[in-house]
Amino acid sequence: MDEQEEVKVKNPWHRPVLIFLTVFIILGIVIMVSISVVQNKPLPKKYKYGIVLDAGSSHTSVFIYEWPAEKENNTGMVRQIHTCNVKGKGISSYNANPDGAGKSLQECMVEAKQKIPAYRHSETPVYLGATAGMRLLKMEDETASEKVLASVEHSLKTYPFSYQGARIISGQEEGAFGWITVNYLNQNLNKPTGTLGALDLGGASTQITFIPQQEIESGDNSIDFRLYGNDYHLYTHSFLCYGKDQALKLSLSKKLVSAHAASKTDPIEVRDPCFHPGYNFTRTVQSIFDTPCMKAVNISSGIISHVGFGDWSQCQQSIRKVFNTSRCAYSKCSFNEVFQPSVYGKFGAFSAFFFVMDFLNLTSDSLAITKQKLEKYCSTPWKKIVENYPLVKEKYLSEYCFSGTYILTLLEDGYNFTSENWQDISFLKKIKGSDAGWTLGYMLNLTNMIPAEAPDTRLMPYGGYVTFMIFFTLFIFVLFLLACLYFRQSTRKAQKGII
Numbered sequence: 001m002d003e004q005e006e007v008k009v010k011n012p013w014h015r016p017v018l019i020f021l022t023v024f025i026i027l028g029i030v031i032m033v034s035i036s037v038v039q040n041k042p043l044p045k046k047y048k049y050g051i052v053l054d055a056g057s058s059h060t061s062v063f064i065y066e067w068p069a070e071k072e073n074n075t076g077m078v079r080q081i082h083t084c085n086v087k088g089k090g091i092s093s094y095n096a097n098p099d100g101a102g103k104s105l106q107e108c109m110v111e112a113k114q115k116i117p118a119y120r121h122s123e124t125p126v127y128l129g130a131t132a133g134m135r136l137l138k139m140e141d142e143t144a145s146e147k148v149l150a151s152v153e154h155s156l157k158t159y160p161f162s163y164q165g166a167r168i169i170s171g172q173e174e175g176a177f178g179w180i181t182v183n184y185l186n187q188n189l190n191k192p193t194g195t196l197g198a199l200d201l202g203g204a205s206t207q208i209t210f211i212p213q214q215e216i217e218s219g220d221n222s223i224d225f226r227l228y229g230n231d232y233h234l235y236t237h238s239f240l241c242y243g244k245d246q247a248l249k250l251s252l253s254k255k256l257v258s259a260h261a262a263s264k265t266d267p268i269e270v271r272d273p274c275f276h277p278g279y280n281f282t283r284t285v286q287s288i289f290d291t292p293c294m295k296a297v298n299i300s301s302g303i304i305s306h307v308g309f310g311d312w313s314q315c316q317q318s319i320r321k322v323f324n325t326s327r328c329a330y331s332k333c334s335f336n337e338v339f340q341p342s343v344y345g346k347f348g349a350f351s352a353f354f355f356v357m358d359f360l361n362l363t364s365d366s367l368a369i370t371k372q373k374l375e376k377y378c379s380t381p382w383k384k385i386v387e388n389y390p391l392v393k394e395k396y397l398s399e400y401c402f403s404g405t406y407i408l409t410l411l412e413d414g415y416n417f418t419s420e421n422w423q424d425i426s427f428l429k430k431i432k433g434s435d436a437g438w439t440l441g442y443m444l445n446l447t448n449m450i451p452a453e454a455p456d457t458r459l460m461p462y463g464g465y466v467t468f469m470i471f472f473t474l475f476i477f478v479l480f481l482l483a484c485l486y487f488r489q490s491t492r493k494a495q496k497g498i499i
């Protein structure tokens, strides 16, 4: 046995074998690390696309979305890359000329073809959702609304995309998908953080959606979702006819009816505190009553003289008359006998809430200051307003005093916001570059891009994984070297002992 050990210690091949082994191991580690880096390198990003047309009461917008093909189910991955505003009015205005509705989409759809790479066209879904303007047309003339939808369907099918349907979405869908959009973009859905309520103001309807702290007493106002493994129980309501354009007609019709009762002049003069002093515009009675939101009235004169006198507090009084708050069959209501729990948490207010408040520079003041500023704005003479904003169309310019006052009254008297929680409302247009609105949520839902359960995630991110592998391999290598060193020393000791 001693003889054998002596032979081993004195073996002349011992050192070259050790060197060879070390080089071999280093080479092995280098190869292993290189393969792991190459293997796990992220592939060049490929994108997928989706198109949603928001056929609103006042106009149609085309939204193009993009997302990395391999990360479909991760939250916050879809982003808006382009919008196109269709020229002219909303599709519901083509009731007498349905073919025009489809044709109106042409320019924006051609633009969509240019924005999306051709190899993706055939797999890019296109959805059209129509909101309150078409809901009203359907109530007024169902055949006309079907013809308009058939016309936009025919038009959308002529493009190389994957047509997925054109339909009137319900008020609940409009509210719920707006809520999903803002919370998806804020990446609230897979975290235990609070969610953001959604306030959407259109021309013909308005939506309020949030997670309440109390029970939802009416089934129509309740919506349940399971998203990324969390259950959401939402309150939502859509008020048809309470978009800002329809609300203006409601309010004007009430003023017209009382002016008609009091005055014998022809045309009837309607004095309006919601329009600037010096504003004077001739309207037809028909232009106010051309909506199913009101019962037709028997007013002989076809013409009214609409005269402004700019008094904010009287304007608010007149607007309060369009909200019926006298009856409520639940523990609490917003207005028109609609159940609404107390508003709770933070809210994002978008669409016309933002356009109007942004124009009036009222997006970040307290409720008291907001009222003061609005009062001053409404009392500014019309001549001065026109001078101050030469680039804004007079029709839009004339309505901001009404719209601002309507927004305040809707939020305070309608939804029961107070000066304490006014600052919980953020007036916003976009979140991280994508418009707040129902379209993104609608597409995410229809393409199943928000899973009910949280997707499986990797143990560690790519960079962390590679770093870990390199350090771990080096660690093992160092251990190996130490072992070799130890082996060498112990054999030397053994050698000395023998000699």
Ligand SMILES: Nc1ccn([C@@H]2O[C@H](COP(=O)(O)OP(=O)(O)O)[C@@H](O)[C@H]2O)c(=O)n1
Pocket (backbone or CB within 6 Å): 055, 056, 057, 058, 059, 090, 131, 132, 133, 201, 202, 203, 204, 205, 206, 243, 244, 245, 351, 352, 355, 356
């Ligand atoms: N730059 C803009 C764009 C729209 N708007 C208004 O925002 C509202 C958009 O409503 P909409 O067409 O989406 O109508 P709904 O179908 O949602 O009721 C209309 O009242 C437009 O006049 C605005 O005030 N400023």
Ligand SMILES: [Ca+2]
Pocket (backbone or CB within 6 Å): 056, 057, 131, 201, 202, 203, 351
């Ligand atoms: Ca809208």
